[in-house]
Structure formats: C-alpha cells, structure tokens
Amino acid sequence: MTTVSPKKNYDQDKVNEISAKLMDNPEIAKLIGELSTSADDASDLVKGLLQASINAGLQAEMDAHLGYGHSDRKSKAQVETAQSSNHRNGSYTKTVGSAYGALDITMPRDRAGTFRPQMVPKGARRLTELD
Template sequence: MENPELASLISELSTSADDASDLVKGLLQASINAGLQAEMDAHLGYGHADRKAKARLETAQESNHRNGSYTKTVDSGYGRLEVTMPRDRAGTFTPQMVPKGSRRLTELDDMIISLYAGGMTVRDIQHHLATTLGVDMSPDTISTITDAVLDEVMLWQNRQ
C-alpha cells in the first residue's frame, strides 16, 4: 500500500541519489535516537514526561532518574551517524541498539564479513568502505572483524 504523502515528501526532499542517501541516513539516525529513548523509558519504568508514573516509582523504591545524554559517533552502512546516548543517575542503563563501547553498527560488520568472504582483501575492503560509504576504517579494525569469523568464512569460501 503506497502512501502518497510520504511519496511526495520524499520527491520534494530528494532530487539526487546523494539526497536520497542523506534522507535515509537522517531517518536511520532519528529512529536510533528514538529507540534509545524508548529503551531508557523501559529501563526506568516511566516515559520522559510521565510524572505520575515517576512519582509512583519514587514512593515504592529508590528511584533512578535520567541524567542527560552524550553524543556518540557510530559507523553504519550509510556513513557516520551522530546518536544521542541517554544516561541514568545510577549508571545501570545498558543500551541494546548501540551497545556501550561499540563504534560500529552490526550491519557494517556484516558487510565487511560478506566482502571478505567474497574474496576481497583487507585493503580492498578499506578502499571500498571509504569510496562508497565515506567510512575510514583501519586495516587492523577490518582484520579484527574478519578474524572473529575466520573459520566460518574459510568453510564458505571452500564450499563445493
């Protein structure tokens, strides 16, 4: 089922392939940020503006509150994204969409593994990521990703 309003908005905003890519990148960034906020809501047990639920939780137990956020740059299949990572006062929030310590979304790791399994060298993959996605990744990082699944890649390459 086609949405004519969405189609007209996309045609207004995107006049070239770069504009369409920027649109998708912006939508991905917005959806990740919204997902992280939803994860924080679930972790705390109340929504951002839900004062009644917050008050109930404060009277029932020791409360945990939002404690601002910080910006994190992650590499994705659409280039670099700036995501807003929420924090809580107790420091117990562990996001699932963008795990702590990660600098890449799993889709980029999957792409690297696929290219490596297809026979590309680490330097070829580095060049491909830089030219197509604008992601500058060191050969060491690419090697670390491919080494993690090297056995499966070898089986796939040597299949009959």
C-alpha cells in the same frame, strides 16, 4: 578491541511493509519526494531516518529501563515510591559508523549509571545490524 552490533538476516517482506507504511502517510511521502531528488539526497534521507530511528529507540529503551516516559510525572511518582529513585541524567553524543557514513546519535544516561542500551551497546563503534 572494537565492539560491533550483531548482524541479522535481511527481511525483504519487512522492508516492503515499512516502505508501504511510509508512503501511505502523505506528509512523509511529500518529504521523501522533496528530499530524494538524487542518489546522494536519497542516501542522506536514509541516513537521517536511520539516525532519528536510533535516537527514538534509545529513548524508548531508557523509558523501559526507568519505568516511565520522559514527561510522564504520574508514572514517575508511582515508580519512585515502589523502588529507589533513578532519573534521567542528560545525554551525550556518540559517533558510530554505518553503511551510510558516520551517524551522530544521542546516548541517554541515568543517574545511577545502570542503563545498558541494547540498540547501540556500550563501546560499539559500528552498527553492522543496521547495514
């Protein structure tokens, strides 16, 4: 049995807002201009943005799970004194399908094995919510 992320409704206003924010940043607007010279290039650009967004979201989920950021030693020391110590324990690459093709995402791990990502649930092979 294949696990699939839940599908949410499409929100055109939110898409327009994100598009405007991206184009307001001159560096991103320049990058989009350079990388999207054809339909295939534009699709690859969207695929790259999607992959980077998922990876950043998974790292943010791990930060929330552990109670401190990746290189935040001060917060890490405070959290570890208040509860049992749990640490990052590397990551592994997982390939999931999307409307833009296969994405190689980096799944973070914790030492205790208690991290359960919401963005890409364990066992998920297809990202329908992101299509």
